[in-house]
Amino acid sequence: MQEQNIPIDIQTSKLLDWVISRRHCTKTWPQQITLVREKINSAIQDMPEHKGITKLLTGTYINYFHCLQIVEILKETEADTRSLFGRYGSQRMKDWQEVVRLYEKDNVYLAEAAQILMRNVAYEIPGIKKSITKYEQVQHESEKKENECVKNAQDFRDKYKSLSNQLGIEGKNIKNELADLLCSLPEMYKDVAQQGRKTKEAAAFYREFLGQMITGNSEVSCLPVLQYIIENGNTTVYEWRYGEPPLRIEEPSVLVAEPEAPTTTDDAIDFGDAAIDFGSDDVELETGDIDWGQIDMLPDAHEATIDFSTTEDAELGIVVQEAGVEGGVARDIEALTVLDYHKTRNMFIDDLVELEAFLKQRLMEIQATSKESKGFSFTQTHSSTEKSPQQLEEMLSQVLSTIDAINRPKLKNLAFIRESPRYVDRVANSLQQHLRLAEKMEANRTILAERRRSAAAEQVGLQPTLKKLIERTKELQADLEKNISKKYNNRPVHITGGVTSL
Structure with missing residues (x-):
């Protein structure tokens, strides 16, 4: 097998150390990325109305690969500012081109992308899944307790009727x-x-x-x-x-x-x-x-x-x-x-x-x-x-x-x-206690039903977020594999233990 066809396997949890140890980026990349993030925050304040840009900036953490897509979109929206020499007079284009340049300096984008991928795989996606599981459990437990409250309320009312019948009264007064x-x-x-x-x-x-x-x-x-x-x-x-x-x-x-x-x-x-x-x-x-x-x-x-x-x-x-x-x-x-x-x-x-x-x-x-x-x-x-x-x-x-x-x-x-006569009060209080407990059970069931509905709404809200995060993480992993492969004469690169394993 030729060396070019030998795949490169990288464990997701060790991806950042791998790119630093192979000298693709330096250990001082956190200080460099701070300048990049400041530049992004400044450039994002002035953006044209474009569906593609809106989609990129919604619900995700902007990285190097997003910046490349923004630059491609600006080439269309800022085409009228382009000179005969191919330069753009638009400040928007200049800002984002500067962001891309800062990213590519010392391959800072590789370190940041590796960190984002590791964080998504190890924390973000499992955290959302855990929250969804928790909300499902809350719904199940609330439903179970609701049924118990309904049963207990009925039992208290039945016992009230039974004791009233035992005494030979209706129980109204x-x-x-x-x-x-x-x-x-x-x-x-x-x-x-x-x-x-x-x-x-x-x-x-x-x-x-x-x-x-x-x-x-x-x-x-x-x-x-x-x-x-x-x-x-x-x-x-x-x-x-x-x-x-x-x-x-x-x-x-x-x-x-x-x-x-x-x-x-x-x-x-x-x-x-x-x-x-x-x-x-x-x-x-x-x-x-x-x-x-x-x-x-x-x-x-x-x-x-x-x-x-x-x-x-x-x-x-x-x-x-x-x-x-x-x-x-x-x-x-x-x-x-x-x-x-x-x-x-x-x-x-x-x-x-x-x-x-x-x-x-x-x-x-x-x-x-x-x-x-x-x-x-x-x-x-x-x-x-x-x-x-x-x-x-x-x-x-x-x-x-x-x-x-x-x-x-x-x-x-x-x-x-x-x-x-005091015994009358004791008997009356004993009977009324069953009605009070039945009312408390019904009130408790209402609270549990509201809790169940709230948990269901939270779960429904997290499902699209999880789906979108998984898609973006898969895209980021594919972009990383592609960029690392270019640095090794297009050898196949596989990031193992990534989002595909979740």
């Missing part, structure tokens, strides 16, 4: 609707009392069992409130205490807070870039096991022991009352029903739980005995109290049904409302 629901509380307690009466057989079995287990005491007192409900129903606390109905009932008033403000909020929303944290301080509606002993808002004026020892009737257990004016009036907690007053209601639940535990234990013992288990059984010496597993399971089912009836979330929430 929560406090007033909850107050109106209190009229259904007596019917719910009536239903609980009817369920409690179905446990009569189980309570009698328990009492009989204890009577046989405790020697000499066949009439054992147990399950006092449950037994009272079975025999008398859900009477007033007054009747439960004194054994006779009151002449008049003065029910305590139910205080309900003022109607709540509209559920919309004007608070400023600052979503930031971080994940939204909704906190853990929301008041959830009670849906688990009931603990009725936490709220006692009604005055217990009759809780002290009454001493009638100063009258002769005290020995007979008679309560002396004033003819239907004072002694027979049920006030405050005594005007409440047994199930409506939280202390007697707790006693009622305790009786049910006690009876449930007994039946479960008896059922396990009988099942173990039927399998000839060697475990201890209380019934081995009391055959008269034995029941079949089917009977015990039926009794247990009735007890569990009564427990479920008294543990209904709606009943429990209404009972809390009956006893504490």
Whole structure:
């Protein structure tokens, strides 16, 4: 192969060092190029209106090869200033010819073009591509978060409707609707009392069992409130205490807070870039096991022991009352029903739980005995109290049904409302919090949608810039290869790792 046909391969990252090491330009080229740039800035202030020149000067860094094209264009636009000797009288042409001369002195243009090519390949083009990728990622993440916000907003609204339905309200005016629901509380307690009466057989079995287990005491007192409900129903606390109905009932008033403000909020929303944290301080509606002993808002004026020892009737257990004016009036907690007053209601639940535990234990013992288990059984010496597993399971089912009836979330929430007006605010705030969070999710979705659209616009704007920069870089690389080839008798020159590798 002839030497002229041997290609010259130059790595793009080492192109500037290569042209300096081959003495095509000097190491002082930066100082020389400063003078050239000053001359270009001065000459560019006075340019003719020409599409070719406008295209060259738009969106790119002017280099030596652009200057050559500008001179060719000026040869057309300034042709009328040309003398017989071929010189141009136009100052524009003189300025740009001077720029070209300064560029060609010590081959300064090679060093500058090499630097521009290296910068475009290593930084400019990858930087624009990275920005485009970033905007694409922002669009993807924003779209994903938008879908999450829509889903979360719908979940909050669905939960709001679910909790409202659970309470039996529409949710338009929560406090007033909850107050109106209190009229259904007596019917719910009536239903609980009817369920409690179905446990009569189980309570009698328990009492009989204890009577046989405790020697000499066949009439054992147990399950006092449950037994009272079975025999008398859900009477007033007054009747439960004194054994006779009151002449008049003065029910305590139910205080309900003022109607709540509209559920919309004007608070400023600052979503930031971080994940939204909704906190853990929301008041959830009670849906688990009931603990009725936490709220006692009604005055217990009759809780002290009454001493009638100063009258002769005290020995007979008679309560002396004033003819239907004072002694027979049920006030405050005594005007409440047994199930409506939280202390007697707790006693009622305790009786049910006690009876449930007994039946479960008896059922396990009988099942173990039927399998000839060697475990201890209380019934081995009391055959008269034995029941079949089917009977015990039926009794247990009735007890569990009564427990479920008294543990209904709606009943429990209404009972809390009956006893504490502040609980109405807690329930209302808990429900409204879901609506507020749904509104925040929708506002956040709007912000994310705007961010996504902005990123898409930025990406669209960068695409033409990237395309144009790649084209100009390819042209610059081709011009460099051509000019370097001329210096080596037109040997083929390949700049490797250039724009074609991106």
